[in-house]
Amino acid sequence: MTPMVEIRGLHKAYGDLKVLKGIDLTVERGQVICIIGPSGSGKSTLLRCVNLLETPTGGQVFVEGEELTHPDVDIDAARRKVGMVFQQFNLFPHLKVLDNVTIAQRRVLKRPKGEAERIARENLAKVGLEDKADSYPAQLSGGQQQRVAIARALAMNPDLMLFDEPTSALDPELVGDVLTVMRKLAQEGMTMLVVTHEMGFARDVADRVVFMDGGVIVEDGPPEQVIGAPRHERTKTFLRRVLDPTHAQEDDLDGAALPAEGA
Amino acid sequence: MSTTATEPAGPARGRTGLSPRQRRKISIAVQYALFVVVLVAVVFIVDWPKIQDTFLDFDNTREMYPDLFTVALKNTIIYTLTAYALGFALGLLVALMRLSSLAVYRAVALLFVEIFRGLPALLTLLIIGYGLPIALGGPVPGGTVGAVALGLGLVAAAYMAETFRAGIQAVPKGQLEAARSLGMSHTRAMFTIVIPQALRIIIPPLTNELVLLFKDSSLVSALGIAATGVELTKIGSDFAINTADSTPFVVAGACYLIITVPLGFAVRRLEARQAKAR
Numbered sequence: 001m002t003p004m005v006e007i008r009g010l011h012k013a014y015g016d017l018k019v020l021k022g023i024d025l026t027v028e029r030g031q032v033i034c035i036i037g038p039s040g041s042g043k044s045t046l047l048r049c050v051n052l053l054e055t056p057t058g059g060q061v062f063v064e065g066e067e068l069t070h071p072d073v074d075i076d077a078a079r080r081k082v083g084m085v086f087q088q089f090n091l092f093p094h095l096k097v098l099d100n101v102t103i104a105q106r107r108v109l110k111r112p113k114g115e116a117e118r119i120a121r122e123n124l125a126k127v128g129l130e131d132k133a134d135s136y137p138a139q140l141s142g143g144q145q146q147r148v149a150i151a152r153a154l155a156m157n158p159d160l161m162l163f164d165e166p167t168s169a170l171d172p173e174l175v176g177d178v179l180t181v182m183r184k185l186a187q188e189g190m191t192m193l194v195v196t197h198e199m200g201f202a203r204d205v206a207d208r209v210v211f212m213d214g215g216v217i218v219e220d221g222p223p224e225q226v227i228g229a230p231r232h233e234r235t236k237t238f239l240r241r242v243l244d245p246t247h248a249q250e251d252d253l254d255g256a257a258l259p260a261e262g263a
Numbered sequence: 264m265s266t267t268a269t270e271p272a273g274p275a276r277g278r279t280g281l282s283p284r285q286r287r288k289i290s291i292a293v294q295y296a297l298f299v300v301v302l303v304a305v306v307f308i309v310d311w312p313k314i315q316d317t318f319l320d321f322d323n324t325r326e327m328y329p330d331l332f333t334v335a336l337k338n339t340i341i342y343t344l345t346a347y348a349l350g351f352a353l354g355l356l357v358a359l360m361r362l363s364s365l366a367v368y369r370a371v372a373l374l375f376v377e378i379f380r381g382l383p384a385l386l387t388l389l390i391i392g393y394g395l396p397i398a399l400g401g402p403v404p405g406g407t408v409g410a411v412a413l414g415l416g417l418v419a420a421a422y423m424a425e426t427f428r429a430g431i432q433a434v435p436k437g438q439l440e441a442a443r444s445l446g447m448s449h450t451r452a453m454f455t456i457v458i459p460q461a462l463r464i465i466i467p468p469l470t471n472e473l474v475l476l477f478k479d480s481s482l483v484s485a486l487g488i489a490a491t492g493v494e495l496t497k498i499g500s501d502f503a504i505n506t507a508d509s510t511p512f513v514v515a516g517a518c519y520l521i522i523t524v525p526l527g528f529a530v531r532r533l534e535a536r537q538a539k540a541r
């Protein structure tokens with residue numbers, strides 16, 4: 001069976017700055033992959049290359065066997081199968097919640113109004129916000145906005161969902177609601193690529209955890225291995241910082257020069 | 264516990280020994296006094312009967328009605344609205360060209376903006392009004408209204424293009440990305456997501472442009488136009504010349520103010536509301 005996502009030798013540079021330096025990654029149908037790594041390691045760039053919000057400078061990206069990096073690809077059609085959830089939610093502030101969730105259904109999938117609204121309400125119910133259909137995004141909390149953003153993406157019936165640090169902009173007490181929705185989605189069999197710093201989520205939900213640093217994949221394996229028993233020094237240092245930020249050692253600051261640590 | 268002059272000098276006191284509050288009081292008193300002096304001077308120096316005879320001799324304006332409203336004000340509004348509609352559509356197009364990924368479009372749009380912002384509006388109007396019919400070998404489509412709308416609309420478009428561009432650029436990039444990630448094409452995302460938000464941001468400057476255009480419609484008075492095409496400034500100056508009196512100017516001016524003052528007020532209200540929403 002063709003994998004959901006296949007990335008081969010992916011490179012991305014902004015001018016002279018090489019951000020992705022040869023990424024190979026395969027995601028099977030129904031898998032949940034969590035991508036972790038330090039700031040600036042290229043996690044967002046990798047995710048954004050999967051739906052071509054960024055144009056790769058080298059390599060290939062396949063989604064369900066279709067090469068997105070092919071010059072003649074219909075990118076708008078390809079993107080319909082790939083939902084994306086952003087750190088900053090990016091709800092459309094001039095539209096009510098219901099219209100946020102129906103607009104692409106109607107304009108892109110050409111669903112009739114009644115059908116689009118029914119599907120929108122189903123998905124709002126799924127994220128626990130059916131009663132907010134007539135609110136404007138500004139009237140919602142961050143956690144509620146992010147759940148609407150998830151409903152908006154789901155309403156397009158995607159085969160694959162991309163999440164770029166979906167809980168990073170949220171107050172701590174709102175993180176749980178969003179993660180619960182994502183957990184449910186994973187249980188229903190959605191294929192998900194999730195950039196996150198939520199190690200608990202990665203450990204419980206991910207089939208595989210991918211650790212990135214400096215534009216390459218350093219470690220890739222089941223969570224109990226990558227988070228539980230990392231092999232690489234860089235992974236260990238990163239996890240120590242994330243899991244116990246208050247006790248990060250002085251040497252850990254600025255991961256550029258990682259000392260042997262004698263450990 | 265306010266500081267008074269009898270108390271010993273605290274750290275807030277300056278060389279004069281006065282507190283800042285006391286100095287403010289004195290400054291305000293001086294400003295009031297100055298105002299009263301100027302007011303009294305104006306009242307006594309100006310020759311009021313002469314002023315009234317020149318600018319407020321309403322007997323000389325009887326002949327202006329009802330044409331002032333039924334023809335002149337109406338035409339002023341027609342010229343303004345048609346030019347505005349053209350300026351809006353053309354301005355949006357030019358703004359989108361300015362943001363195009365194709366260098367040719369960007370260059371043409373920039374040239375357009377520079378030319379029509381750089382030329383005096385009157386000259387543009389004269390070129391369209393007198394030159395274009397000759398170039399076309401016949402009247403401009405839409406007749407007088409068409410020529411005026413085009414002349415003033417080109418100038419308005421150049422200014423509005425820059426306003427639209429600023430508004431579009433003020434919409435966060437994530438909005439376009441979210442729309443694209445839902446499968447919308449670039450064009451559809453622009454028209455359903457980005458431009459509606461940009462318009463909200465630029466409602467105050469767009470309304471202001473309407474005020475400017477309303478006033479600039481007075482330039483039409485420089486074109487030789489049939490009586491049915493007369494607007495406020497023209498009717499004012501025609502009557503002023505016929506009666507050798509300036510009151511018709513004042514009457515025409517009042518007609519502009521009836522429209523521009525409320526619009527200006529609305530612009531400030533909108534701006535205040537936006538400042539609060541931030």
Ligand SMILES: Nc1ncnc2c1ncn2[C@@H]1O[C@H](COP(=O)(O)OP(=O)(O)OP(=O)(O)O)[C@@H](O)[C@H]1O
Nearest residue numbers: 014017019037038039040041042043044045046165
């Ligand atoms: N549009 C851009 N132009 C230039 N440089 C960019 C651009 N986008 C990202 N970069 C650079 O690419 C590198 C990787 O960025 P990316 O956003 O992928 O990192 P990240 O792993 O997601 O980090 P974070 O955890 O902070 O989100 C960074 O050094 C960033 O400055």
Ligand SMILES: [Mg+2]
Nearest residue numbers: 043044045165
């Ligand atoms: Mg990122």
